[in-house]
Amino acid sequence: MSNINLDTDFYETEDPIWNPALLTIPVPGIRRMVNLAATMDDVIHLSIGQPDLKPPEHVVQAAVDALQAGQTGYTMDAGLPELLEALAEYYGERYHRTLAPENIMITTGATEAIYLALTATSAPGREFIVPEPSFMLYAPLIRMNGGVVKTIPTRAENQHQLDPQEVIDAIDANTYAIVLNSPSNPTGTVYPRETVEAIVQEAAYRGVYVISDEVYDHLIYDGREYPSVLSCCSDLDHVMVVSSFSKTFSMAGMRIGWLMASQGAIKKLRRYHMFTTTVANTPCQWAGVAALRGDRTFIDDMLTEYQRRRDRLVDLVQQTPHLTGYRPDGAFYLFPSLPDGVNGGNVALKLLRETGVCTVAGETFGDSCANALRISYSTSLDQIEAAFERIIPWMEKQDW
Numbered sequence: 001m002s003n004i005n006l007d008t009d010f011y012e013t014e015d016p017i018w019n020p021a022l023l024t025i026p027v028p029g030i031r032r033m034v035n036l037a038a039t040m041d042d043v044i045h046l047s048i049g050q051p052d053l054k055p056p057e058h059v060v061q062a063a064v065d066a067l068q069a070g071q072t073g074y075t076m077d078a079g080l081p082e083l084l085e086a087l088a089e090y091y092g093e094r095y096h097r098t099l100a101p102e103n104i105m106i107t108t109g110a111t112e113a114i115y116l117a118l119t120a121t122s123a124p125g126r127e128f129i130v131p132e133p134s135f136m137l138y139a140p141l142i143r144m145n146g147g148v149v150k151t152i153p154t155r156a157e158n159q160h161q162l163d164p165q166e167v168i169d170a171i172d173a174n175t176y177a178i179v180l181n182s183p184s185n186p187t188g189t190v191y192p193r194e195t196v197e198a199i200v201q202e203a204a205y206r207g208v209y210v211i212s213d214e215v216y217d218h219l220i221y222d223g224r225e226y227p228s229v230l231s232c233c234s235d236l237d238h239v240m241v242v243s244s245f246s247k248t249f250s251m252a253g254m255r256i257g258w259l260m261a262s263q264g265a266i267k268k269l270r271r272y273h274m275f276t277t278t279v280a281n282t283p284c285q286w287a288g289v290a291a292l293r294g295d296r297t298f299i300d301d302m303l304t305e306y307q308r309r310r311d312r313l314v315d316l317v318q319q320t321p322h323l324t325g326y327r328p329d330g331a332f333y334l335f336p337s338l339p340d341g342v343n344g345g346n347v348a349l350k351l352l353r354e355t356g357v358c359t360v361a362g363e364t365f366g367d368s369c370a371n372a373l374r375i376s377y378s379t380s381l382d383q384i385e386a387a388f389e390r391i392i393p394w395m396e397k398q399d400w
């Protein structure tokens, strides 16, 4: 009994108290690896999905100041008006479009915004197109409410780019929404403007929603322009765009995100939000105002650092036997492939046990990428170097 994985036990229980919808939630692959790593000494984590850099001092101070000034009550349900205004201005300038505070709702991280967007729209018979591999939240939230997930597998040899025509061809009478995530977790892929425009325009024409998770919208390398769905749609009637402060300002634990959509959609989602979390954390919303209104050089410094790590990681993966990588343009992940037929789950587990390097198995992000590993570079260059000093000789010994 001592080796029973409690997560498996919980999710596979026949105990009728649990809503069967919970069965759509998989045993989190990342948790399983991290739990095992916690029992080991001298582990190097390349499994981390949150920034390792400290948030800007003035942002932390704004949260402290808000607490001390007694900003400890609820805000209005859509969010702190000062933050809604700051976001409307910020996005308006960034994408040259007019946004009103009424187009925005503040949530408890992007996670709540994704939860609301997907569970408020998913229903039996409705289809959601989701590129694969994808961030693990989307498919279970869609399935939980009876919706059907239609995956579009992307391939490592195409740097996991999405063929817009494949998405368009997958739209049928039951399609309700297309879920996009660029830059992507787990691949770091950034879709070019042509791809986003083609999908958004066709979706609007066919009355299909595009739900776009843009939490990595500032983690774009080599000075590239970021084609947000917000800059590719003619109106907001068929889009919901989600982002947060988690990655851009290293504020993951402060839990402030938002959803942008038509005013009609925001009105409906506000009701649901009130019945889900009521409002987001008040002092941290003030920290968000400081992040947007204050000095933003933090973002440039962060990009320089992540880009340096990305470049080195791409080199290291290239030197590693059995791993085929590519050069991702965004986020802080690389998703290299193992040879065809080799199971990334087994490899990740064996790699952790035998070298103490913790990665995440590709199968966590979809069935079509079971021969991949997700490597995060949200850790210092020294740690990345040290990890590959273990990985390369270990891979040399494998005989797949």
Ligand SMILES: Cc1ncc(COP(=O)(O)O)c(C=O)c1O
Pocket: 049, 050, 108, 109, 110, 111, 112, 135, 181, 184, 185, 213, 215, 243, 244, 245, 246, 252, 256, 257
């Ligand atoms: C693609 C993606 N969306 C959403 C989130 C969650 O963001 P938040 O911390 O704002 O809830 C993450 C976190 O790792 C992510 O990778």
